[in-house]
Amino acid sequence: MRGYYFITDAGLSRSGNISDVKAALAAKVEIVQYRDKHKDTKELFIEALKLRAICQRIKFLINDRVDIALAVEADGVHLGREDLSYRVARRLLGKKRIIGLTVHNIKEALAAEEEGADYIGVSPVFATLTKFDAGRPCGTGLIRMIKKRVSLPIVAIGGIDLLNGGEVVRAGADCICAVSAVVAKRDVKREIERFQELF
Numbered sequence: 001m002r003g004y005y006f007i008t009d010a011g012l013s014r015s016g017n018i019s020d021v022k023a024a025l026a027a028k029v030e031i032v033q034y035r036d037k038h039k040d041t042k043e044l045f046i047e048a049l050k051l052r053a054i055c056q057r058i059k060f061l062i063n064d065r066v067d068i069a070l071a072v073e074a075d076g077v078h079l080g081r082e083d084l085s086y087r088v089a090r091r092l093l094g095k096k097r098i099i100g101l102t103v104h105n106i107k108e109a110l111a112a113e114e115e116g117a118d119y120i121g122v123s124p125v126f127a128t129l130t131k132f133d134a135g136r137p138c139g140t141g142l143i144r145m146i147k148k149r150v151s152l153p154i155v156a157i158g159g160i161d162l163l164n165g166g167e168v169v170r171a172g173a174d175c176i177c178a179v180s181a182v183v184a185k186r187d188v189k190r191e192i193e194r195f196q197e198l199f
């Protein structure tokens, strides 16, 4: 697991999730996460099904919703503290599917590894306007600390752009995700390629 990690954001997108995900595939991303905090269950299911069909050869994850992940046969989920617990999600999803957990500090990172998470999302690295309840920025120092003590792949997220992205990779992030710095741009493929060059 290494490189740019793509997350959809229909609110920031200029041409919609389907077009953005196609651009992400053209930019050779290996992971796409479908994230939408506004749609109802039926709308989520219908769009996730379309995205699953597009993302056949890469990892396709669903944010928050284990039920949608199962319904569209996604490769896994990304869960935060307000979502189903790791244990319950693992029971529902089985051993093979990917479960990524958001962590905000070293204690949570160690606990995520102990539980069996497949990767951790370290969040938010910097201040972000994209997620209003993201919490306090942890900075790249936390990434360095986690890298030393936890062997899970690290996905860094929150306030990352092309100016600070290099620092995040040097701190030890295996993947970086930059939502507004990519999805709100006119040429999504080109922006992702710029992030890929940081690795």
Ligand code: TZP
Pocket (backbone or CB within 6 Å): 007, 123, 124, 127, 128, 129, 130, 131, 134, 157, 158, 159, 160, 177, 178, 179, 180, 181
């Ligand atoms: N999770 C933690 S921060 C965040 C998510 C989904 C938003 C990141 O967006 P941006 O625009 O890259 O700061």
Ligand code: MG
Pocket (backbone or CB within 6 Å): 063, 064, 078, 079, 080, 081, 082, 083
């Ligand atoms: Mg969540």
